Amino acid sequence: MNARSTSTTRDRILTASTELMRRNGYAGTGIKAILALSDTPYGSLYHHFPGGKEQLGTETLRQGGLAYLALVESIYAPGIDVVTATRVFFEEAAAFVESTDYVDACPIATIAGEIAGISDSMRAVAAEAFESWMAVLTSRFVAAGIDPSRSHELAVELFCAIEGAFLLARTTRDAEPVRIAGRAAEAAVQSSIADAPQHAHALRT
């Protein structure tokens, strides 16, 4: 019971921190707001996060990164063709941004952009998260018969497309950029598969 409530308090603080920081950024999120939203006393926060706000930011980046990794893995599930997965990924992203009234998009991009030049430890955690998403994409593209070097490039292109589109969609309050970026991404995946020397082989196995 005690262990459970301890873990719950920690989770509640992190959930509140993630929700506030993805919307308002790292500097724009006050400790007081996190305490209020998570309904925890000040002492609990420093008990669970003795490193204070920077530790909270780091954990928020890590958790947000893992949550998005799970999303990418579920959409690019083994066995689903990567062209369809790419279409679904961008379509769901567009619908999500609209459903949150253009407030939420990537769970960690806002924080990452803000802290990249300020906190090297937070920056490294954000980089690890981004790279973990691209590693899943790369492995799925390789499994689809695209050569490893092109698969890596394609993963980077898709990452850039979705993050840039999220920024533009939130700023213009319009999800159309996400759909435009999605159509281009889908076409890029399609044409990489068509160009792949392994294409015939991949289709046979």
Added chain:
Amino acid sequence: MNARSTSTTRDRILTASTELMRRNGYAGTGIKAILALSDTPYGSLYHHFPGGKEQLGTETLRQGGLAYLALVESIYAPGIDVVTATRVFFEEAAAFVESTDYVDACPIATIAGEIAGISDSMRAVAAEAFESWMAVLTSRFVAAGIDPSRSHELAVELFCAIEGAFLLARTTRDAEPVRIAGRAAEAAVQSSIADAPQHAHALRT
């Protein structure tokens, strides 16, 4: 003399604000740091920016937007072919991010991401800046014979690619994503020109 020194003080404040906010974001930039960097007293700041920090943020977005617009216009100069311009644009962007040790990239993206859900007046100014850049790209693509609807999409794709690549480059401290995004952007422009029904016509005129 008096008018000149007034304008200089205002410019100095804005330059300091732009430099700090592009690196540290809006919330992460304190008024005190702006005063220190611009070497102005507190009273001067409120004399020139009676709306305080939000007005400074708004003007910073506007100035940053205009500066980048001038850059886009100079690279996509009328008469330069758009495939070459696209290559140069991304190559220069990659070199710039490296030259600032991954601290500076887009002058307004960090602020835009942070304030999109917080300040509607700042968000609108950021949206206007982004749209002004894409309008230049769109008009250059149309001039190159690409149809208007495809030209608009291509401008959105390039915007998303560069902004996503800037975020990834700053976070991973590696400009390679900007180069990868640039090669994809160049290929997209090239193939849109090849597909354009006006292609033959544009070449003749």
